[in-house]
Amino acid sequence: MTPFIGYGSESAERDAGAHHTILRFESLWRALGYARCEEQMSTRPAREFHGRDAELALIRAELERLSEGAEAVVVVEGAAGMGKSRLLAEVSTIARSLGIRVGSSAADPNETVVELAALLAALFDGDEPLLGRDGLATVQAHPEQRFWLLRDLQQLLERAALESPLLISIDDAHWADGGTAAAIRALPMRLMGLPIAWIIALRPPRESTPLVHALEQLKRNGAHTIVLGPLDDDAVVQLATDMLAARPDQSILEQLAEGDGNPFLVVETLLGLQEENRIRLVDGQAELIDKQLPRRVQVKMRERLGRLSDEASDAVTVAASLGRAFTFDELARTLGRPASDLLAPVGELLEANLLVERNERLAFWHDITREAVRTSVPVTARRALDRQAAGVLLEAGALPVEVAVQLAASAEPGDEVAIETLLDAAKVLVTTDPDTAAQFGQRALEIAPAHHPRRGEIVGTTAIALHIAGNSEEAMTFADRALRETLPALQEAEVRLSIAGMFAISPEIRISAGRLALNLPDLPASVRARHLACLFHNLVTAGRIEESRAVLDETRAAVASTDDARGWFTLRVAESALEYADDRFDLSVELITSAYRDGIFAGDDQRLRLAHMWHGELLSVADRYEEAFAIAADGLAAAQRDRQGWAYQMFETWHGRMLLRAGRLSEARAVLEGRFALEDGTHAAAVLDAAGIVALGRLAI
Template sequence: MNRERWWPCEFRGRSPELRLIEHELRRVADGTGSAMVVTGGAGIGKTRLLAEAQAVADRLGIRAGGVTAEPNDSAVEMSTLLSALFDGHEPLLSRDELPSAPPQPDQRFWLLRDLEAILEKAALHSPLAVCVDDAQWVDAGTAAALRELPLRLRDIPIAWIIAARPAPESSPIARTLDYLEGRDLCKVTLEPLPAEAVTDISTDILGAEPGHNIRALADKADGNPFLLVETLLGLHEEERVEITGGLADVRETRLPRRVSHKMRERIALLSPSAREAVIVAASLGRRFSFTDLAQLLDCPTSDLLAPVGELLDADLFVERDTKLAFWHDITRDAVRRSVPASARSALDRQAAGVLLERGALPVEVAHQLAGSAEPGDEVAISTLLQAARTVVATDAASAADFGRRALDLAPRQHPLRGEIVSVTAVALHAAGNSTEAVEFTDVALRDTLPVEQEAQVRLGIANMFAISADVRVATIRKALNLPGISPPMRAAHLASLAYNLLVTGRLKEARLAAPEARAALAVTGDPRASLILNVTEAGIAYAEERFAESFELFTNTAREGLAAGENSTLIRMLQMYCGEMHSHFDREDEAFTIAREGVTAAQRDRQGFTYEMYEVWQARLCLRFGRISEAAAILEGRFELEDGTRAVAALDGAGLCAMARAAMHMGDTRQLRRAAEIAKVMLEHGTPANQRHAAWMLALTSVGDSDMAAARHWLTHLDGPPVLPRFPQDVTDEMMLAGIAVATGDTTLAELALGNTRNRVLINPPSQAIEATRAYVHGLLADDQDDLRAAMDGFEQCRRPLERAMATEALGSSRLTADHETGTALLGQALTRYTDLGAAWDARRVRSRLRDLGIHRRLVVREPATHGWAAMTAAEASVARLVAEGLTNREVAEQLFLSPHTVNSHLRHVFTKLGIKSRVGLARLQQDAGASAAGRGGAGQS
């Protein structure tokens, strides 16, 4: 009995699971997004449930597209997701909408953003469902997309339905599903079928209700649908079923041969040609073409008609679209296990050759070659190397595996061995396993490459910003200890050493390393290394807070780099630091102009690293100039570092501190908790610079919890230099530091705050922000009202409204004893300013203080709205208006000079404040508001 004939029209035994999925799909039909995962072992019914889900989606007017991942997909970047979206009988999207793929290593970054925009636009026209079956085999890019896109598009009517077997915790899809599960994922776990469902399926297939013996045989399937159907089909196949009195039964409870016999015995019952075909086909994969099978068997395709027909009749093969496939993975696995391991490897190697001959990419056969090739196999060695080079930027772990396997296959004097070692060393570092990477690099490079080439590979590792700067410093020092490296190579490493010491926060060591590098470069004149050293010297000046000198050095270096044709990523970084100096010298407009231009240029040139760098800096600028909610929206969901697997750059550390401080002022306890979790990971895994960032974050989160003792603890428990000033920094940090010092009576912290601010004033040209910070710190510590008023005025002039409110609050508190009325009036002004800024935590503190002072008449300003249109910030209101008009996130972003990520953050806040769940609800509210306004206008005219 063919599988297509027994598949029952009714869906049996999974009604609760299907109802749950249908509920989610109805939400999607109503205009909101949903992410669902279906889990269970092989043969438990995931594929059938997805088919039913797609049928439900079709009834609800949701366009569904799906794909079944293949084992070889894991090596091809984004292959599974792109197939789900662009392939099939009725593709969800047109490939014409997708820009040509940009060059590595930013391909995934921009491809995800392109897909986000295309999906959003398509789903706003008609709700979509994206179904991925057998997701345990998806590639790393698809796993990343399934992690990011459902959250980015959570407010767009798209259903993401992912079916997967249990996967190892280290696999990309396992990490994705764990991540989604903590963020409103709908999880459906398939358990064994209930007894009633077993009876119903038996009745469907047998044509009558099962009798006692058939029930006993069915029970042996343990509720697994695949094994149950195999049992029932086997009984039909052997013509043992008898229907009497409306009951279908068998005379004896012996399992049918197709279930009781091992696959080897089942295969033995086939004709010789069918037996050979099914064994060979198992090495081609789950799905394969008739032509590939004929080529591997080295026979005309016409000779396969009879054996393939026999295998279709035996339910070993099925036809899917234009290809043949095994009925189930269980079937294919059983066929493979029926063949000795040595024969299986030989067939796999032969199959890989066939696939390569017909044009398969190296990454598509890499896993197969890795498991089947013998030492000295030239095709396997070169193919695995090509595959490693292809995926090193997007799936470093797989690249490392391919490289190591190629190294195992390559003889000791093989001409490609050096390149294999180089690629593998880089891949291991990029994969984040520093200990393993260092061990491999130290042994393999020394055994394989000449000294100069080893130094070159180590220089490449030293330039990998995605790995810890401490690891980069260590690899540079090993290169410098190599005997006989050339002067240009030594100079390049010395310049890189000074730079990496700086970004780790080892300022003293960087300062000592720079002169030696400069002397070496005077001899070699390497322009690239000279540029790196110029950046380092400018950075040292910045870290020492000599801002005017640093500004000049950064400006000159950028000019020299442009003249030399240096890559724009480095130039953009230099320009960003120039913008930093503009902000320190009260030039807000110039700083924001550089930030906007940087984001726009990075987007135009498709530079992912630069784009994210400028976005994080833009958030820091927003916070610096009082746009707290905008800063929080940009940074929301930006950093995912809780597991400690990702290296944190200095700019990331500064962005995380901004995220923590914005959360503190806004009273966002959830984000404060998250910031504390990230900070603790940074404290354990970070460089000295990031440990200081982490300590500052933990101090801020403690202040947000009103635990000043804990804040003091985090600021004083690190060895080495004090937490402030940070790198990169904010010149007003010491205001928070002084507040902690006063609250805890810590004179050491007080002296640090005062000393930093005084030194900053002395070594820099006049700056309102720098001088006002010094005045505030001294005024707070010495209870000097003149200084506090000067701070108020200074912050007003340099447009730092949050700091202006802090100074007003401090002055008000100081004046209370001598002039109660003036003091309370100043506190009332501070309350108004905090409320206007959205600094809810500060506003609550001042409001409570005023209550304690007996000020009850509306407490100077009314309580801020927390729900409805009145609760929205200006940015949220602008986003809400444009979205209600039907614009996509990308279109809104272009109009408001924001990123789609920031628009998405604002939109989630809009939905929360309005108590809605979708854009449909927003459009209705906007229409109702317009109708109400029109009605009021008409009533006024009458």
């Protein structure tokens, strides 16, 4: 594999041919008695990989261990342009020569919130994908399905690794989405002992992200780290010799020294010099025509842009808003021009090596190129272009999460499409990447006008996201302020009802959400009944039994007078728990049995699953273990079928605790350890988890 896709092997061969011609001429000229031969040079990217001997030796040794059935994890850190991608390409070549199958991908800066984008690309893309797509039930990953996808992927990888050793290579991991970060944390550990090598490259992290935590954990478990520093002088000379097809003289080397051994800068400098026709071949040695001061690449890049035709310059400027890679059609639409008009400018950009063709799309030759193009335009203009590009991508069928980052940064107040898109993206991310979801929600709120009909939904989603992200106080303050300022009472009560029903957050917050809602004026009777029932249930589950008794009569009366199915259901589930607390066991079982039977029509799926489990729990307490285990199996299967991660985890924890009580210790250990080793970071710590961890602790004693 070569990163220089812009230079097809054919043109590289042509260049090499030209070079041989020059050499032949040279000997001819010499034979004719001419002292010097001067030719304009053509420069091309390095064909060989230079330097980095120690790094390659380490990686090779790790890869060779795969044949002994061992796993390997290597993390490659290096600044922009230090040669990470090139190293990874070299590693892939080595791996293939050792009979290792390779899957590789690079995380995309525009897909930082697209669930599992980088990992799925590594596993399923390419001519010979590591895994067959049909093996996976769905590759349309949704964050709430992360838990399942990781399990499915783990199984598929286990099977694939039994057939032949694998290398999974993920480049630019600093842009990896949350799902990929979670996978990097979990999968290498879970697949330990199988011949799978992971190589993960990233720019040195500036902040502590989930990915950084994941990598730290891998390192603690024996992953190797390679820090790519500057290329040494010998390697720079080799690299330049390779590109120039002649030895560089001192003047060139001095200029290259400006790049401080950063291969990107070395390569860019040589390409820039060639473009300015400032290198010539003299007696088989490449030298500079003049000794102008070396300019930095950024400046050079602006100059390169300046030398383009207006059309090409417009096209590349707009392209930088579309992302690292884009289609010809998207570019044409963003420019508002027929595709046929773009043939010439795009051709010019390909010729100038600013763009390359990659997987039937156009792409920037290098991220640094794209960054330089972006910084060459004033911020306000860039923002407008980003917004326009996001619109085109959405129209072309991009998912809200794919363009939300761009929209969050570029949309102006009142931008309807941006408001809708950010809200949709926030909803998708709320359980798996609540921080980002909250940011999107807050941004949507900023640009939504005061009486926008979706403000209520935006506030609710954002508050829930903040809760799940663990910023409970911030969430409450945010919700309180936003709710009071902006929403009619009914909408506010509905938002608070959804907060009050979230079992993944602490009961205290659920209780206070309910109390605040009940203080609202003029609530419709059915909403009030639901809130009361919900508050009662939250008080019981929080163990605040006396307080719960205090609201019981009022709740019963409210529910009875409205005859609301959801209200009844919630009330009965809670009453069952209260009777249990009062040691009226039979009544408790009776209540939960009828609640569960009627609850199917209550439209409260989360609580229904909870009731199902509670029913099973009561049966197990009555030593009716067979029925209880059947309920556990049922609940697990239903949660799996519906891809309800939180419910699956709840049932699994309960199942483990039941096994423990039934004295089935080794099975309990297997279930509970599996449950808590699974650090996919998707769920806020809940009461149920605490119970599971306690149970696991008892097993350890």
